[in-house]
Amino acid sequence: MSTLVEKHHRREAERRADVKTPAQIERAEAWRRRAPLLPALIFTIIVTQVPFLVTIWYSLRSENLLRPDGDRFVGLSNYADLFADSTFRGAAVNSVIFTLGCVAVAMLLGIGLALLLDRKFVGQGLARTLLITPFLIMPVAGAMIWSVSMLNPTYGMVNWLIGLVGINPVDWTSTYPVLSILFALVWQWTPFMMLLVLAGLQAQPKDVLEAAQMDGAGWGKTFVSITLPQLRRYIELGVLLGAIYVVNTFDQIYLMTAGGPGTASANLPFYIYQRAFLGFDIGQAAAMGVVVVIATIIVATFALRLIFRSFEQKD
Amino acid sequence: MTTTSPEIRSSGAPGGVRPTRRDRGEGVRGGLLTALTWVIAIAFFFPVAWMAMTAFKQEAEAASNPPTWFFTPTLDQFRAVIEGGAGVYFANSLIATGVSTLLVIALAVPASYALAIRPVKKTQDVLFFFMSTKMLPVVAVIVPIYVIAGRLHVLDTIWTLVVLYTAMNLPIAVWMMRSFFQEIPGEVLEAASMDGAGLMRTLRAVLIPMVAPGLAATALICVIFAWNEFFFALNLTAARAATVPIFITSTMTSEGLFLARLSAASLLASLPVLIAGWVAQKQLVRGLSMGAIK
DSSP states (O other): OOOHHHHHHHHHHHHHHOOOHHHHHHHHHHHHHHHGHHHHHHHHIIIIHHHHHHHHHHHHHHEETTTEEEEETTTHHHHHHHHOOHHHHHHHHHHHHHHHHHHHHHHHHHHHHHHHHHHTTTTHHHHHHHHHHHHHOOOHHHIIIIIIIIITTTTOOHHHHHHHHTOOOHHHHHSSSHHHHHHHHHHHHHHHHHHHHHHHHHHSOOHHHHHHHHHOOOOHHIIIIHHHHHHHHHHHHHHHHHHHHHHTHHHHHHHHTOOOOOTTTHHHHHHHHHIISSSSSHHHHHHHHHHHHHHHHHHHHHHHHHHHHHHOOOO | OOOOOOOOOSSSSSSTOOOHHHHHHHHHHHHHHHHHHHHHHHHHHHHHHHHHHHSSSSHHTTTOSOOOOSSOOOOOHHHHHIIIIIIHHHHHHHHHHHHHHHHHHHHHHHHHEEEHHHHOTTHHHHHHHHHHHHHSHHHHHHHHHHHHHHHTOTTTOOOHHHHHHHHHHHHHHHHHHHHHHHHHHHHHHHHHTTTOOOOHIIIIIIIIHHHHHHHHHHHHHHHHHHHHHOOOHHHHHHHHTOOHHHHHHHHHEEEEEEEHHHHHHHHHHHHHHHHHHHHHHHHHHHHTTTTSSO
């Protein structure tokens, strides 16, 4: 803390030392404001954009580690091959199924569970703790639990349970690979959605709800016309963040089905991984990566605009 | 599980009034809803509970059909996991998670401060850029990262993972911290700048203490994602720098399947994040909703 006199002296000194033009001052000021942002920005640009530029470079070349002579510029032919590749299309469809399916189901379940938890009852805290657990479990461990302990054809719990009501055992991960993975994903992501919606529910002003009830609005009407609009930005945020992570799903597929049988349950990340690290087809993998990025950015632009709109609206 | 009578939140009815028929109806409905909540909670938790139980079984009991519900618990599996060299993997995970989280905080705090309090032009563009890197599928950059790391001779080192985990969590951290900084009243900053405090001093003495809960929430989210990360670790590490998720998959594939040992390893691997998340539930909720509140 400085006294007023000291401050005055300092200001005088600053004024005398200052011989810069206003434009220079403005520029210096702008840089001073920007400076704290720069380390993070530069770091992010180097670590994320440089590899991506290299990916683009590879995507225009025929690079296959198994054929050293094939290292040459091939233009867009990697991209042309891609669109003729039915496995790529299948993986793209699976990516969409996993992402939309998981986010939609997890969000609906999450809203339901958040509503159930947003009441006072005995053991509320413990119930919430149990419900958030799948989100905290290491995905690799979660995938292991589902593929072995739960869905295994001989000693899995699911088959034992359906056996109790007389249904024959099912080899889940080979018969219904996409469904099995989706199940594990929904289990993992529902708590995330639930926590977000719960935060939204708890942020609602209670007096509005009580006023609505006093006015004789039923539970359903109150939910649709008051609660749901208030939850909108939480739901959008959950959908956005969930989609970002779920679209990159790799662990569950790698561990539960290895993309199989055949390529039935491969999504784009898994298929690109296969082509790059098991097939050593760098050019093809890179081209797929570029296509995925472009598709993601198109979708994300719409999603982010949506989120921004709801963030900037101060109601 | 017990079905105890729940306390229903009084629905606007003045206290002390004799329960009407409608209130009693809600009592029954409330009880049913509570029972439903518990059934679902237990269903969601069951796979984890079963994993924890399996970790204390012998292999024969673990793979029995019908499932073994009653058994004499044993620590054999945990002993086997630890003697099987889990320590190195845990140390690697600890370093990668800890150092990357510290780096994320060190980079994200000034950046989010600049974005929240002294907005540069096109703040939204910068935020958009940060978030868009999060949407860059990691598979799209893994091959070049592999090649570059190979040229730099940093494959199979923990520092490669530290750098990547920092980049992975930085966008989320910037977004979260920005929302926490935005909640600080402007007068606080004015007062600090009137006192002639520079950026670092203002941050250290005034702002950081005010956003401490937000900082904790951010750090927790970063820790969760870094500790659980599998893809980079799988592709960029081998014997020396492999992390805990790799350890789990290695117990899964080598010499057949040992379900009980695998469960013990999974339980140990999940425990740090599980406990942190359970203890810091409030911060977790706060962190996840990152500013959606305001």
